[in-house]
Amino acid sequence: MTTVRTCPACSDRAAAGDVFCEGCGRPLPEQEGGAPVERADDVPTAPQQSMSGATRGPVGGGDAGGGPRPGLVPADGGPTAPQVSLNGAVRDPGAASQAAPPAEGGRPRGGGPAAGPGGRGADSFTTQPIRRDSLRPLSAAAPSAAAPSAAASSVPAPSATVSDWPPPAVGSSPVQPTNPEMCAWCPGRVGDGYCEKCGFLQPTGRDHVEVRTDEAAGVSDRGLRHRRNEDAMAIRVVAADDPRAPGTVCAVVCDGVSSSPRSDEASRVTAETGATVLAEQIRRGADPREATATAMTRAAEAVAGIAESLDSAPACTFVSAVVDPAAGTVTVGWVGDSRAYWLSGGPRSSASALLTRDDSWSEAMVQMGALSREEAMRSSNAHALIAWMGADSGEIDAHISTVTPIGPGTVLLCSDGLWNYYPEAQSLTDAVPGAGARPHEAARTYISLALRAGGKDNITAVLIPVPAERGGPRAEQD
The missing domain is CATH 3.60.40.10 (PPM-type phosphatase domain)
Structure with missing residues (x-):
């Protein structure tokens, strides 16, 4: 059972920890001592996460900076959703399917x-x-490595040999091959930004x-x-x-x-x-x-x-x-x-x-x-x-x-x-x-x-x- 309260402006339900009403965006009142007015309700509710940090309370000490802390108020009602x-x-809608x-x-x-x-x-x-x-709970099967495209298959194999790998590092960046057709991570060949052997993206x-x-x-x-x-x-x-x-x-x-x-x-x-x-x-x-x-x-x-x-x-x-x-x-x-x-x-x-x-x-x-x-x-x-x-x-x-x-x-x-x-x-x-x-x-x-x-x-x-x-x-x- 979730304790909720009602907004005095629009009568929308609000969770106990909310500072602003999700329906109209107005600040919610507090009871004396800072405790919110609550009532039992059997409808599950959740705090408005967009305002989750906008809690009120005393700030600082003494008279300076005291009183409730201002929160964020929606400026012009509910947002739009184009x-x-x-x-x-x-x-190319008719292109053949390619694995990711x-x-x-x-x-x-x-x-x-x-x-x-x-x-x-x-x-x-x-x-x-x-x-x-x-x-429902989702499960993402690991996609297979990308199949070489027609363009990639037409590119001649790099002239570099396995002995040329790994390529030298450049500055503080990840290793970058001097031959752009050679993978930075293994001796494989690169096509469309990916290695056709290990499948890794190439550094940029x-x-x-x-x-x-x-x-x-x-x-x-x-x-x-x-x-x-x-x-x-x-x-x-x-x-x-x-x-x-x-x-x-x-x-x-x-x-x-x-x-x-x-x-x-x-x-x-x-x-x-x-x-x-x-x-x-x-x-x-x-x-x-x-x-x-x-x-x-x-x-x-x-x-x-x-x-x-x-x-x-x-x-x-x-x-x-x-x-x-x-x-x-x-x-x-x-x-x-x-x-x-x-x-x-x-x-x-x-x-x-x-x-x-x-x-x-x-x-x-x-x-x-x-x-x-x-x-x-x-x-x-x-x-x-x-x-x-x-x-x-x-x-x-x-x-x-x-x-x-x-x-x-x-x-x-x-x-x-x-x-x-x-x-x-x-x-x-x-x-x-x-x-x-x-x-x-x-x-x-x-x-x-x-x-x-x-x-x-x-x-x-x-x-x-x-x-x-x-x-x-x-x-x-x-």
Whole structure:
């Protein structure tokens, strides 16, 4: 039996630990002494994870900084969910099926468009149900190595011999062959970026990438276990003298699904397309939510367009942020399990909070009341995706949400290579205090922390500082 309470504004049920109502976004009242009003109810409920870090309580000591801590309030009601059908949106629908390259510890995807209908529990971030596999426990069979393509088979064998392997290391990067047709990991031949003998992806210049602007910074690293970086990031900043949206920051982080082919290409195409379209739309005067919907649609179409067939479709996750300094708002959009966080910059700022909700099997089990969060995360299916961007994704159930935090603080976009080790918003805030003051250094520190914790996946962190003068007022409630 779960204890819940009722929102006085809309009468929607809320879990005992909730600070904000999932239905209307308004702050929930507290009893004298800070204890929430509770009543017994036999309907399983779950706390709204997007606001999980926004707890209230005394801050600091004495009179300074006392009183309830401000939380994040949705600025304009429920988010939108543009639906984009990508069925058939491939480069060559009639191409022969190709097996996916071997997964490197990546997350399995659910079924494609041909799978039966699925569903999810209550989700305040969506307006329409997704069409996915039924949410029973998933099992991902290890895909076989990619068969050599016709183009690859026509390439003559490399002139190098086994005695030429391994090739020399180049700087601090993984070993890179002087002959691009020779595998960096074994004496095999390379075709389409993969070794035809061992099946491993070949290293690229993306193994460690850093992006730095005056308004934001990001770092992406392949980690310690993967042989290639399948994450990607992109940052676009609208000029300070732009007449419509001066200084607005647009950023995207994508995580390639390792069980799909060319996942590194999928993340790169999706991130670059998403960030470019976001900035274009903002410069034209589009509302951030409308711009996000357009960018996600175009990004989904772009990644679908690089697929050779529905059976060989590159795929990735997507998370974006538009930070509008004039309005003081943060608009996030996402598909999959890459995340956006608000990291509080001080006791008078909005509390640190997770701004997204994962499109994953574990989150769906929790929202349906089938498993506790601890039980779901212990499952081998915990990170199996139920939504992604790719030609085989069916209709894209894109989530968009806007919050108006009280600054200062920092918006963090990251892949699960970071949040697997620091899932809670407050733990991320505590790990790198004052991240907004030195975003490039902070991004590097987050990568370093994830590497020291094990570095089992690719790691990407993009930080967008929100100075005190740019933090918006608390959203007014009707």
